[in-house]
Amino acid sequence: MAELLYRLGRFSARRAWLVIVAWLLALALAVGAFLTFGGTLTSTVTIPGTPTSEVADTLAEEFPAASGxxxxxxxxxxxxxxxxxxxxxxxxxxxxxxxxxxxxxxxxxxxxTEEAVEKGLEELADGRKKLEAGEKELAKGEKELEAGRQRLESGQAQLDGARAALEASGAPAAQLAQLDAQQAQLDAARDELDAGAAKLEKGREELEANRDLIEDSTAVTEMAAEVRxxxxxxxxxxxxxxxxxxxxxxxxxxxxxxxxxxxxxxxxxxxxxxSNDMVQAIPEVFGPGEAVGLAVAALTLFIMLGTFVGAGLPLINALLGVGVGVAGSMALSGTVDMMSVTPVLGLMLGLAVGIDYSLFIINRHKTQMRGGMDLHESIGLANGTSGNAVVFAGATVVTALAALNITGIGFLGLMGTVGAICVVVAVLIAVTMTPALLSLTGHRVLPKRQRGTIVPLSHSTTGTKPMRTSRAVLQSLVGIGVLVVLAIPALDMRLGLPDGSSQPEDSSAYRAHTVTEEKFGAGMNAPLLVVADMRRTLDTDAEGMEAQAEVGTALRELDDVDAVAPIGVSDSRELVAFQVVPSEGPNSVATEQLVHELRGMGWKFGTGIEIGVAGNASGNIDVSEQLSDSLPGYLALVVGLSLVIMVLAFRSILVPLTAALGFVLSLFATFGALTAIFQWGWLADLFGIHAPGPILSFLPVIVIGILFGLAMDYQLFLVSGMREAYVHDAPSRVAVQRGFKAGRVVVTAAAIIMISVFAGFVFSHDAMIRSIGFALAFGVLVDAFVIRMLVIPGVMHLLGDKAWWMPKWLDRIVPNVDVEGAALERNHPGPAMEHEEPAGA
Known part of the structure; x- marks a missing residue:
């Protein structure tokens, strides 16, 4: 790889305008593709297959009026x-x-709606009055019926007595025939009373049915009236x-x-x-904060490289790279659903790594030019050594981002893919455009005072002394202790998605959220749609009303429910639906617990009823939980990747382990800082946080992927210098100090550039971008300055020769990737190099 990059660098230097025109053409094609095929972006986070989406599909099929x-x-x-x-x-x-x-x-x-509810209550009140009047009429009829029965029984007793007397006296048949006629009249009267009794019984049954219907209807309407x-x-x-x-x-x-x-x-x-659903704004891609971040990056480049020409080259490369990467990626937005933060993430990464990768190559070239090396030879050698490390480092970032597709979460995979595309473009530009521009600028990349002055290149470690062991122990313990303390708040980290309260205070969405909470309660910003599968067919309206009253009353009795409004019975007559207003807002713990309680309450009815929940708040909870569940597996994957990559890079076992553990420490310290500031509200005013709440649900996964790649970058650029000194026969502890001194300036500058670029997004109006910018800026800060430049050198010193130990069987099968380009330097030595042995370890 190093030899290939060496040749590529020399080719790009000799054909500089061809390379520049090719990249400008690529930019034009990317912009043209975006303008032609680009679509719209969304701020809504969704994951297919969640319980919420399944209920939403049911609503669309069974309750067309409640879908959409x-x-x-x-x-x-x-x-x-x-x-x-x-x-x-x-x-x-x-x-x-x-x-x-x-x-x-x-x-x-x-x-x-309010008028219809009031009218419904009035009609039910009238119905109740009519019911009471009917009950009075029914009672009067039953009383009259009882009196008629008593008169009939009395007449029957008299008739029976007369018949007995006549029969005893031997009365003629004619007199008995008169009694038969009277008996027939009594029987007819009895039949009439029985018919009246049957009619009254039917009336009572209808009255009871109406009473149940009115009671259920009243309960349903009164519940609906509570949702104002x-x-x-x-x-x-x-x-x-x-x-x-x-x-x-x-x-x-x-x-x-x-x-x-x-x-x-x-x-x-x-x-x-x-509301937020109506005016979900697409965040601005570049604003004042980002401009300030770039200005800080430019100042850092100027201080390090010493010329405006040198400082301008990485900026030109980075801006060209993000133009190609972001515009090309956004061309996909016409065919796939793309979140609004996806291109912003690509912009963040493209700017940060684009500047850093070019800086590494330019810094190496500048050092070689001061050593008297020929211009084109220096460009090729810088591209083959530092460029080799750039390709390897870029591959780690791309691998981590591409691994987001393994989570099975579509929008995360797309974000990782777009980020990976921007990093690939940044790497390609670094190893082609950088040599081309360096060829055109010639010796102007050096400050005037350094031109013509040759400083011999050297791998000599003469005069380099290892750090004291006591210092190594102290700085390792202090660094680890600081990160452990920073990580403590992460134990309380909750995941969620932004709601109206997190929008800018001058936005309509924020004002709508606030006024709704003030006038109607926090739960009106988090209404839930609840669907109950009754597991039976509700054949009549009365059965449908009874089911709504039964389930609605049970829902209303839950502790964290403010109101329940029945929606109706499904077209299939098997489902009933409700709007449930929680007591608290969409991101509260109580609302999250309520969603789970609702889904598990089917057993209360004893008939196998199943309860499903949908709505924005429910959807956000499902998304956050699924993302939370994916964290451990993705973290394990990334740590495993880091171990493999570091074994390939450094041909060691303990160096990869320290790199991976350092990454985990900086990661949890970042989560702790996120929790303290964005969830607890510490320093909220400083960061413009007016509504602390849960951490953006997909942020931890994104941070794992990106911070892993960047952490491995700094590990490569710093520790590869240690290995370079070690393979040139320096004692292990001297090699640690030599590599640290050789790499600290460029790593410090690179870290400051990344921090400034990411920090520029901290003051974005968009809450999601603000938290992403902070997490990446803080993560790079602690990883670069605490882990890579404090803990790692201390631990490497304490490990000594053991740091580079590797089992012989593994050494035989692991390919030599030569990240530091030592073999290339031996093949293309340039000016004489000094290789003095240090005096002792």
């Missing part, structure tokens, strides 16, 4: 006075116009826009047109705020 996406519009008076009748009418008219727009199935008028659409003080109303499709599938232009209708509306004295 929904977005809430909050109407509130600007002076906190009750809505006037004129304002109510304008709001109703506005919602009616919205219901006629493309992509909208219907809208829900809060005033019409107009606040108790009548200052705020919540309208609902029901789309034809789920929110994530709604055409962006159609949703934007609906949002524009509301934002352009002018109802005097009424503020109109749109």
């Amino acid at each position: 996406g929904a977005a809430v519009v909050a109407f509130t008076t600007d002076n906190d006075s009750p809505l006037t009748q004129a304002q109510r009418q304008e709001i109703s008219d506005l919602l009616e116009r919205a219901g006629e727009m493309p992509g909208v199935r219907e809208t829900v008028d809060p005033f019409a 659409q107009v606040s108790e003080d009548e200052t705020t109303a919540l309208g609902t826009v029901m789309f034809d499709k789920p929110v994530i599938e709604v055409d962006v232009d159609e949703k934007a047109d609906v949002a524009e209708l509301f934002t352009d509306a002018d109802i005097e004295g009424v503020d109109i705020e749109l």
Whole structure:
């Protein structure tokens, strides 16, 4: 590989304009592909196959009126006075116009809904009164029937007595015939009473059935009345826009047109705020914070390289790389669902590694030029040595990012793929564009004072003394102790997804969330859709109402439920659905527990009823749990990869182990800092966090992948210098110090550049990007400066020769990848190199 990169570097140097034009053409093609094939981005996080998505599919099939996406519009008076009748009418008219727009199935008028509920309660009250009147009539009929029976029994007794007397006296048959006629009249009267009794019994049965229906209907309607659409003080109303499709599938232009209708509306004295589902903004790709980060990176490059020309080359390469990588990746957005943070992640990585990778090659070239090496030879050799390490380091980052596809979570795999594409482009540009630009700039890459002054290149370790063992012990313990303390908050880390409360305070989504919570309770921002499979057919309306009342009452009795609104019976007559309003918001622990309690409460009914839960809050909980479950496996995979890669790179067992354990330490320290700041709210004002909450659910997985790659980069660039000194026959502890001194400047600069680029995203308006930027910046900070430059040198010193031990059988089968390019240097020595032996270890 080193020899191939050497030749590639010399070719790029000799054909500089060909390489530059080729990359500019690639940029043009990538931008053209994006403009031609690019689609829209989404801020919604979904994972197919979760319990929520399964219930959502059921809703779409069985409850068409309750399926599709929904977005809430909050109407509130600007002076906190009750809505006037004129304002109510304008709001109703506005919602009616919205219901006629493309992509909208219907809208829900809060005033019409409240009126319908009130009317339903009034009708039920009238029905109850009629029922009571019917009961009185029935009681009166039963009383009259009983009196008739008593008269009939009395007449029968008299008739029987007369018949007995006549028969005893031997009365003629004519007199007995008269008694038979009277008996016939009594029998007819008895038949009439029996018919009346049967009619009264039927009436009582109907009355009881009506009583049950009215009781169930009353319970259902009273439950529905608890889910208010107009606040108790009548200052705020919540309208609902029901789309034809789920929110994530709604055409962006159609949703934007609906949002524009509301934002352009002018109802005097009424503020109109749109929920997060209506105005999910696509974050800006580049803003002031990112510009400041690039400025810091440029300053660092200038301080290290000493010229504006040298400092400009890595920036040009990085910007070209992200242009090709991000634009090319976004061309895929027309064919796959792509999250809005995906290209931003590619931008972060492309800028950071693009600058660093070019810096490593330029720094090596600059050192060789000062040693008097020929321009093209120096470019080729720098490309074959530092470029070889760049390719190997880039491969570790790409491998970690590509491994995100193994999680089986689509949007994570796509994020990893886009990130990997941007890193591959950065590597290719580093080993082709960098040599081309270095060829054009010539000796101008060196400061004027260094031109013409030759500093002999040397691998000599003369004068290099190993660190004291006591210092090695101290810095190792201090570094590990600091990271363990930083990691403690991670024990309390919770995962979740942003809601309206995490949006910028000046946004409509934040105001809609806030006013809804203030006027209706936190749970109105986290409504749940609950579907109960009754496991039987509800043939009549009465059976359907009874099922709704039974299940709804049980739901209402749960501790963390504020209100329950029955939705109805499914088309198949086997399911009943409800809207459940939790007591707390979408990201609260109570709401998460409620979702699990709802799903497990079917046993309470004793008939095999199954309960399913859907809704945005439920979906976010399922996504977060599935991502949390994927963490251990992915972390184990990444650690395993790190061990394999480090064994290949350093032909050692203990060096890979220290590298992997150091990565795990820095990772959990990063999780601890994330938890303390973004979840607990420490230093919240400094980072612009106005609503601390759970950690972004997919962030830990992303951080594992990216931080692993970057940690291995620094391990390679720092420890490869130690190995380079060691293979040039320096004693192990002297080699540690030599390699550390040789690599600390470039690694420090590279880390500062990465930190500044990532930190530029910490002040983004988007909550997801803000937390990603912080996690990556902090992760690089602790990994580069605590693990790689403090703990690793100390541990390597303490290990001594054992650090490079490798079993003979493994040494025979592991290929020699020669990361440091030692073989290439021997084949292309350039100016004479010094190889003096140090005096002792």
